[in-house]
Amino acid sequence: MRSDGPGLAGWAERQYAVSARNLTLGVSATHLVKQRPPFRQRIVPKPGSVVATAVMGAYDPDPDYFFHWYRDSALVMDALRIAIADGSRPAADAGLVRDFIRFSLDLRGLTGAAVLAAGDPKRGVDPAFVQHVRSDADLRGVAGDRIWGEVRVNPDGTLDTLNWSRPQHDGPALRALTLLRGLDLDGLDRAGAAELLHIDLAFTLAHHREPSFEIWEDSLGHDYYTQAVQCAALREGAGWLEAQGDAGTADRCRQASAALATALDGHWQADAGAYASLLPASSDAPRRALDIAVILGVLHAGLTDGPHSVLDPRAQATLAALEDLFAGLYPINQDRPSGRAPALGRYREDQYYGGGAWYIATLGAAEFHFRLAGALAGGTDFALTADNRGFVARALGAEPRAEDAASPAGRRRLADAFLARGDAFLATVRAYTPDDGALSEQFDRTTGAQTSAKHLGWSYAGFISALAARRKASVSLRAR
Template sequence: MTDTDTDLDGWIAGQAEIAATAMLRAISATDLVKHRPGFGQTVVPLPGSVLASPVPASYDPDPDYFFHWYRDSAIVIDALRVARIEDLVGDVAETRLREFVEFTLSLDRMDRDGRPAHARFRQGTTPDFLRFVRDEAEIGRWTADWVRGETRVNPDATPDFTRWDRPQADGVALRAIALLRWPNGADEGLRTGLRAVIEADLAFTLAHGREPSFDIWEEELGHHYYTTLVQAEALGLGAAWFAELDRPVEARACAVGADELASRLGEFWDGRLGFIRSRRGVSGGSERKALDAATLLAVIHAGRASGPHSILDPRVQAGVTALESLFETAYAINRDRPADRGPALGRYAGDAYYSGGAYYFSTLAAAEFYYRLSAALRDGADLPAAAENGRFRERLPAGRDRPASAAAALRQGDAIMATVRAYTPASGAMSEQFDQGTGEQTSARHLTWSYAAFITAAAARSAATGRRRA
């Protein structure tokens, strides 16, 4: 091991502790208060809510992320499990899990007297903010199933009455995946709550898996690779879970649903472009979004160990190469980077949100991809040699045997992690983006997803180096 490797080891260990502390700060943040004067709101988070960012901003200039997003919260709760395995947190993890389950169940009991509730909300909204309020007819459809199609709610378990792109179906599937991964040693009360949430989330996924929804970035309505993959994975895990509970009818339904979604995943491959398209069936959608980091995030979050749509899939590997090539050209911080650093990744070409720059969670997903690949090769998997991943194997470069290929993948993960380190301040604070030209942090400060992504990437590195297996 070189001095450089040891130095990176030390930084990753220290940053993982910072990330775990920061992530915990956003879960059950009952000491925080968010005022939205234009909407007449004062929001105090309830136990179990997960803030996308605990910073009470109001687009001044940071965005208002003081919400419980379904997707973000599922990613965080999964990272909490990993943090516990990695000894970054202790028994507080189970406490926060219990609160998360109770908060989720409380959403089903939310005030469903939609029209009067909406009217009360409108009464507190100033005239210049009324244009941001949802239509009364939309709120009037409030049901438990409708709630699961939401993108986000307020962390005090009240509806988000602002206009936002809905419906979304990925967060519910991700939540089922995250909860199905937690150990079964919890007490009976927690197990009962877990079963209730998982069953409802799987039922929702079965019922709505064929329907279009908004993408992970909440921008375009259609069918999306990310959503389809996490839905298929949730139903596959659900089938095995129901089988263990000796519930064959539900197990069969989930298995059939998973197979149907899995068959649709192949439709996203574009042989002409040479990568998996992020979306299809999007009316008026932008072709520049066909290549999207959401496809990489889908593979990381679904977490398949092998086979199609895993880290060992040649088509997935082709997409990683295409993303790296895109952002190596597009971003000045990549064009000018030192030779021992990997590329920083954003979302898609021409992204105009805030700096349109690199995202911590996209870049960390790339590092995690290589770490997981290294661990798989180290454990005996073969690096496939196919036409689709030819450029990937050239860029790695793949060694002549498994140990050499595993070492190459580990080096590439470390090179990307070195880039994350270069744009993370000494305090360890991680926002949503870092600018594509200057590397300065932009968009939401203390993004909880960024910290969660660091924890899972660091854990994947531990597995790749043989130190720990999360």
């Protein structure tokens, strides 16, 4: 690795090992017990559940993330797949994936009507907390496939009865992508995986046109992130369905995926030179322009080329605009040492736990560059346009030339530059990671101290996928 001194390479490998080890802290955490006294809840996780963090919190000050989020759990399982494949996790961890599939399938029977039939969910709740319990009307709406728009459940497999931003539609699509990428995993329950895949693809196909709450669970609308992962899940799922002999559903998935790709195109905002993250459900609501969710959507969708992949000049322009935003917004980015890229957060207006930098955001920028380097090292064509000239220039350290995109030697030069730029983001993560390698959700925009949830599974997953992309790019470059 080229940035932040000769120790970055060794640190990254050590941090990868720590991340692979800590990734499963919240997976099948059956030894833990979560008490929520104001709500009369006692939660004991079941095998296959994935809590976002195993560190207990009750907004005291750490947040209460002791839930099985569909989004987080899919991303953790995908990272576990990567770590099993490279030997960082034992092959026996395929059992955790089997348990995850079974836990997910067992959620099918959950309904709000059953919760209400068991008694008033507000009975016995501390009066000061009753306002945080879902209404009867809200719970009655949880029926049929609506369980998959529930965002999260309790890790004991029961319905979450607390108010939250619902529905969210990215979880089933992400889970489908994770399953599709892991079908060749030794020891996988392929029958269970197929059953869950059918469920996730059917839900995505049925609800992809509907607005839902976006990745950060703040606003209702048509979210770039959600549409990107839905587009990819339906596209990849169509091939799998066809191989299963279901050509009719495969065709409908392809049509829906094409419609989603068109919808994603509509997020481009020429005035901002970036994809808008959220197009609101109503005309009087504000859109959200610059948001790292766009970059995470590109990465988690994993399209290999074309629009809405890392090769998309407009996605590249969006990342450049985000770099510029946070370089000026965060004090920790001022006077940073040579070889470090800016620490990135979510979006300008973010105030959650101080609106600091996020590990997954800064790692996402690193992974974006690593994947781009790998694509070019593999011989993929690169388009130099008016939209992405600034993005390319900051990696090269000079204005790009036409031959940088037109010749094999030029593409090799670009690949080397993008790899180095990814290293610069990795060096920034290193600067704000403690010696023990623990990764929280955020680090403070002014002091760099870790904040919000401790040992966040998604942060470890982000490190694993970023470094895996770097390793792949390095192998491709050495082979050229």
